[in-house]
Amino acid sequence: MPDVEIPLEKWTGKVKEVKIGGGGRKEVVVGGESTLPFLAFESSNPNPPKIAIEVHDKEPTTWAAPLLSAWGDAVKDPGTWAKKAVEFGADLICLKLLSAHPEGGNTGPAEAKASVEKVLSAVDLPLIILGPGVAEKDNEVITAASDAAKGQRVALGNCEEKNYRTIGAVCLSDGHIAIAKTPLDINLCKQLNIMLSDMGVPADSIIMDPDTGALGYGIEYGYSINERVRLAALGGDAMTAFPILNHAGGEVWRQKEARASDGVPDAWGDLEERSIIWEAVTATSVINAGCDIVVMCHPKAIERIKSTIEKLTGK
Amino acid sequence: MALTGIQIYKFLPKTNCKECGFPTCLAFAMKLAQAGAELSACPYVSDEGKAALAAASKPPIRLVTIGAGEKKIEVGNETVMFRHEKTFVHPTGLVVRIKDTSSADEVAKTVEAVKSYSVDRVGMTFGMDGFAIENASGDSATFVKCVEAVSSKSDLPLILMSSDASSMSAAVDRVKAAKPAIYAATKDNIDQMIELAKSSGCPLAVRSSDGLGELAELTEKAAGAGVDDLILDPGVRGFADSLVTLTQIRRLALAKRFEPLGYPVITFPGEGASSLDEEAVLAAQHIAKYGNIVVIDCFSPAAALALITLRLNLYTDPQKPIQMKPGTYQVGEPKETSPVCVTTNFSLTYFSIAGELESAGWPSWLVVCDTEGLSVLTAWSAGKFDAEKIAKTIKGENVAEKVNHKNVIIPGGVAVLRGELEEELPDWKIMVGPREAMAVGGYLKENWKS
Ligand code: SF4
Numbered sequence: 104m105p106d107v108e109i110p111l112e113k114w115t116g117k118v119k120e121v122k123i124g125g126g127g128r129k130e131v132v133v134g135g136e137s138t139l140p141f142l143a144f145e146s147s148n149p150n151p152p153k154i155a156i157e158v159h160d161k162e163p164t165t166w167a168a169p170l171l172s173a174w175g176d177a178v179k180d181p182g183t184w185a186k187k188a189v190e191f192g193a194d195l196i197c198l199k200l201l202s203a204h205p206e207g208g209n210t211g212p213a214e215a216k217a218s219v220e221k222v223l224s225a226v227d228l229p230l231i232i233l234g235p236g237v238a239e240k241d242n243e244v245i246t247a248a249s250d251a252a253k254g255q256r257v258a259l260g261n262c263e264e265k266n267y268r269t270i271g272a273v274c275l276s277d278g279h280i281a282i283a284k285t286p287l288d289i290n291l292c293k294q295l296n297i298m299l300s301d302m303g304v305p306a307d308s309i310i311m312d313p314d315t316g317a318l319g320y321g322i323e324y325g326y327s328i329n330e331r332v333r334l335a336a337l338g339g340d341a342m343t344a345f346p347i348l349n350h351a352g353g354e355v356w357r358q359k360e361a362r363a364s365d366g367v368p369d370a371w372g373d374l375e376e377r378s379i380i381w382e383a384v385t386a387t388s389v390i391n392a393g394c395d396i397v398v399m400c401h402p403k404a405i406e407r408i409k410s411t412i413e414k415l416t417g418k
Numbered sequence: 419m420a421l422t423g424i425q426i427y428k429f430l431p432k433t434n435c436k437e438c439g440f441p442t443c444l445a446f447a448m449k450l451a452q453a454g455a456e457l458s459a460c461p462y463v464s465d466e467g468k469a470a471l472a473a474a475s476k477p478p479i480r481l482v483t484i485g486a487g488e489k490k491i492e493v494g495n496e497t498v499m500f501r502h503e504k505t506f507v508h509p510t511g512l513v514v515r516i517k518d519t520s521s522a523d524e525v526a527k528t529v530e531a532v533k534s535y536s537v538d539r540v541g542m543t544f545g546m547d548g549f550a551i552e553n554a555s556g557d558s559a560t561f562v563k564c565v566e567a568v569s570s571k572s573d574l575p576l577i578l579m580s581s582d583a584s585s586m587s588a589a590v591d592r593v594k595a596a597k598p599a600i601y602a603a604t605k606d607n608i609d610q611m612i613e614l615a616k617s618s619g620c621p622l623a624v625r626s627s628d629g630l631g632e633l634a635e636l637t638e639k640a641a642g643a644g645v646d647d648l649i650l651d652p653g654v655r656g657f658a659d660s661l662v663t664l665t666q667i668r669r670l671a672l673a674k675r676f677e678p679l680g681y682p683v684i685t686f687p688g689e690g691a692s693s694l695d696e697e698a699v700l701a702a703q704h705i706a707k708y709g710n711i712v713v714i715d716c717f718s719p720a721a722a723l724a725l726i727t728l729r730l731n732l733y734t735d736p737q738k739p740i741q742m743k744p745g746t747y748q749v750g751e752p753k754e755t756s757p758v759c760v761t762t763n764f765s766l767t768y769f770s771i772a773g774e775l776e777s778a779g780w781p782s783w784l785v786v787c788d789t790e791g792l793s794v795l796t797a798w799s800a801g802k803f804d805a806e807k808i809a810k811t812i813k814g815e816n817v818a819e820k821v822n823h824k825n826v827i828i829p830g831g832v833a834v835l836r837g838e839l840e841e842e843l844p845d846w847k848i849m850v851g852p853r854e855a856m857a858v859g860g861y862l863k864e865n866w867k868s
Contacts, residue, residue, distance in 0.1 A: 105634040105678055110669045141661055165777065206860065318724060319539070320773075321766050323731040323740075326706070327502040334500070357773065360723070370537045372720030380695055380724045384702045388728065391661070391706050407695055414657040 111145050114138060114337040118344050118395075119306050120150070121280060123195065124229030126254040131194055131229050133310070133395040134346035139333065140391055141415040151416040152390045154405055155195040155231055155398045156188035157352050160210075160218035161202040167362040169378045173402050181218050182225035189226050191402040192409050197231040198222050199353075203244045204235035212247035219251040230257040231282065231348075231398070238265040249273045258282050258310055258348075264295060271304050282348060284312040287324045289331045289343070296342045309345045310396070317354035318385045325349065326392045333393035347393055351386035352400030383407045390415075421474050423448035429467035430460065437461060478671050479680050481508070482621050482647045484548065484599045484711075485575025491547050493710040494682040499668060505735040510704070511547045511711040512725055513577060515688070517554040518564035525567055528717065533572040537723055540765050541743030544726045546574070550601070550713045551589075553580035558588050565589045569596065577601050577623070577684075577713070583610035594618050601625075601684070602651055608636055615645045623684055627653030630666065634678035641678070648681045649711065655690035657700060664708035683708060688715025698724060705729050740765040741791035746815045747772065750781030754822040757782045757866055759851065759858075760808055761829060762789040762797050770855040771829075778859025780866075783820055787811045794831040805835045809842035825866075827851040 117137045124130040131153055138146040162179050163170075171178070177187040185196050200215050202208040219232060232248045234241030238261075245259050246269070260282030262270035267283070274281045281304055285291040292313050299309055313332055316325040329347055336344035355361050360381050364374035371377060382404035386397045390412065399405050427447035438459040440446040449455040457463060457471060481495040491511040498504045514532045516525055529549070536545045549568050553561040561580060569576065569592070576598035580586045586600060587610075600618075602625040603611035615622035622645050626633040630652060637648050650667065654660040664683055670676040687700035697714065698721040704712050705728050712725075734740050742763040749772050761771050763786045775782045787807050789797035797803035812818075812826065824846045828835060830853035839848045852861045 319727045377720035
């Protein structure tokens with residue numbers, strides 16, 4: 104029989120471990136990889152990818168039918184919503200403060216604080232808190248959120264090139280984690296991590312969101328940026344050696360494939376089935392490319408990915 | 419993996435006789451490495467040298483063809499572990515399994531559903547690639563009948579699945595000309611299967627569940643007997659074992675140039691899954707991580723759409739982003755009074771603007787210019803998205819006949835083109851839209867009066 108010697112990569116780098124939660128709240132550790140995803144024959148990756156479930160601070164007005172029917176009335180209140188997310192198997196809650204968007208209510212720090220407090224008191228899972236994605240508003244509401252969650256080590260974003268000083272400083276002073284978001288570019292990603300590190304944000308307090316894309320809408324970019332960033336980290340580049348967060352849910356549920364039941368070709372099949380597979384396939388693509396925290400929406404897709412991660416890690 | 423000039427030089431006579439048209443053997447070798455010359459131009463390379471060069475320039479993963487004719491499946495020839503390193507080249511073959519224990523009706527229904535399945539994405543048409551017919555009954559006549567039933571209704575490529583050499587031989591005999599793949603040779607039947615592959619000229623799948631060593635032993639035996647078109651089934655079926663084993667096979671083939679495993683891999687996600695959506699997720703993993711032919715058990719349009727889309731995305735050349743076919747696209751059901759928006763044929767630009775128009779509730783005409791797949795600003799700075807190109811597209815597409823107005827909206831990023839465009843399209847009013855697709859709904863609300 105021919106002698107088959109399995110080639111092993113000798114990686115020199117290792118992804119930093121980041122702990123979210125604490126202060127009475129459950130803790131979740133992500134990162135720590137010393138090889139590519141799920142390649143147990145090469146090295147052991149101590150922390151399997153985690154699932155964060157999306158919760159909004161206001162009732163969604165444009166959500167797709169399959170999401171609305173799966174969540175029911177829970178989406179009317181962020182606290183109830185978060186509790187239901189725990190039932191659906193969340194490892195973390197990703198609270199989006201969307202009502203602060205200038206075109207979506209333009210609420211301010213007081214409302215942000217109230218929403219964060221609601222979720223904090225409703226569940227004991229670790230929290231990710233995101234602003235509406237408009238830099239100035241993110242600064243405003245994330246500062247308030249940071250204060251409300253002091254001592255409970257939450258992850259805060261978006262921390263982008265435009266506002267990293269403010270968000271970085273808030274994380275530093277309140278002991279939180281910055282979610283460094285960049286648009287599908289390894290150099291920009293690295294640059295932002297360097298800037299955050301230069302201002303003193305510790306290496307165990309950065310999570311990267313290198314942007315995701317959805318199946319059919321740029322997932323190839325999200326997939327490759329994950330792989331490139333992770334390979335650079337394993338190759339010894341400390342400024343890419345942070346856990347990766349991807350938004351599978353938010354990206355997928357905006358697309359026609361997850362929303363349209365009428366006026367689409369028969370070849371698209373049933374909406375409910377299609378939308379769940381769309382989210383699950385997007386999520387599975389990113390976790391196979393190095394994602395540490397995948398943010399998701401539909402309970403059935405979440406269940407599928409939870410079981411997939413368990414099978415991939417032999418747990 | 420191509421050889422370097424220095425590696426090639428070692429096989430040349432080093433006499434610098436110039437007959438090849440190059441001043442030195444080294445110069446010739448360098449040109450060969452860049453594929454700018456043919457080895458045959460040197461009359462003095464030894465046969466040994468020729469053989470060594472041919473072996474060294476052999477692709478590390480063999481290209482294998484299943485089927486004959488236009489719809490044949492070609493897989494293999496991959497040269498990278500990660501698509502960003504270069505590109506994945508031969509998209510995963512997606513094949514649907516039919517068991518010969520199904521009723522004639524069921525078989526006919528599945529064949530019809532699969533062969534007529536077709537989806538349009540980015541202006542191109544995609545579908546499923548073939549059938550795998552399994553001799554689940556264990557009966558030879560039943561198998562042959564099922565193979566005949568499928569092949570009489572469809573010209574898609576076939577994979578014939580039986581471990582019984584005589585059933586296989588009977589089935590291959592009926593469809594030989596269509597070059598089906600024979601699945602599978604195992605250590606118990608390999609001699610007969612090799613004979614069959616040789617006499618029929620069909621590709622042969624080789625299966626072993628006892629480790630890569632035994633799999634390699636079987637492929638060496640087949641290759642030694644002159645059967646080169648091989649497909650690997652390492653017998654792994656679950657999420658973790660298939661990821662690990664397929665990664666190891668790809669690494670062995672590429673990094674070690676381990677020839678006995680330098681063949682495409684076939685997978686069966688349905689055997690490692692307990693529901694339709696789980697099968698789809700495992701199949702997706704196989705598309706991303708090193709499966710070349712994926713055999714699907716539960717055919718459903720929704721799952722097929724997802725898998726075809728993932729394959730299209732991941733097999734796109736990172737140097738050549740997915741492009742839309744230039745033309746006029748309808749967002750929703752636009753009327754004569756609906757807005758006309760101009761954009762580029764970079765698929766992501768198109769999708770984001772089309773998506774925003776749709777979700778903001780604006781049926782529109784979207785005129786897609788051929789910018790060779792570049793986004794708005796990149797295309798503009800590369801001179802591929804200028805006033806002339808936009809004007810030509812608007813005229814060529816007869817946009818004026820689709821609407822009862824003369825307003826056209828250009829992306830805010832190319833606001834500078836407005837003046838020139840007014841000269842090129844004197845009877846049109848040029849409106850400058852927002853820079854970001856996200857803002858188009860708000861922009862139209864303010865500026866569009868129909
Ligand atoms: S013909 Fe052959 S031997 Fe002569 S210079 Fe060219 S490579 Fe060298």
